[in-house]
Amino acid sequence: MTTIDIGINEQDRIKISAALKHLLADTYTLYLQSHHFHWNVTGMQFRELHLMFEEQYEQLAVAVDDIAERIRTLGEAAPGTYTAFSELSAIEEVAGVPPANEMVAILARSHEQVIKTCRDVLRLAQQGEDESSASLVSDRMREHEKSAWMLRAML
Template identity: 50%
Template structure:
């Protein structure tokens, strides 16, 4: 008796395999930056101290919670394009443009690190826009636009805490 193995049909969504690979690679970098930002924000939530404790503790929780949800959206888009989503610290470290923060910085330095990480994540998303536009990939364009709005607004809000 012959055993049959099921194979999935080829992806045919109107985006070439080459473009899907480029987009998945760019989204993988965005996922790595997003995960690094998530982890940094959660770390700071746990470890913030000082006169702004309550404000920052709550703000960081709202930010890492939003970021956590975004990770799934980005990873699922990579999968929808037919590629595996990175999911290890090693892969994230290799792909991310954001460096880990050593130790526990003071509250104001946490804010500075988060502004830089939010802006870096926005840059990573923005760099992918021309690729998805050329590939006529509206779902990824929408995802990137939403992420840009969140990261730019969050960077502005955090930066505002540093003004006199």
């Protein structure tokens, strides 16, 4: 591969990429969680939650690709295995199928965790003068804040 000269020094690119890997893992784990709950939700709010979870996991699928491509743009390999994601993610997997109201609470907490991860990445991106990563992460943070708010409003 050729030298990367995009105005971000190598040390900053590596630090930002490492933080983005955590964000990718959190996002992918949340994607799986949302998809799992979409498939398995039951109860009085079935239709509303089924559709909401679908909307969220579809947005997350796009986000996963955007984050992975940003990592590649910075010259690092993007993780792509369950093992790597489980090591990097701060979101805990859910065993079994919880009741619908618990699914909502779990997803709200998971979105809040992704927001915290976004804040960590954003700090590093700003310090490294990486406006592209900062913009991506800021946009993601706003989406997760909105999703968390909507989920909390249902509790």
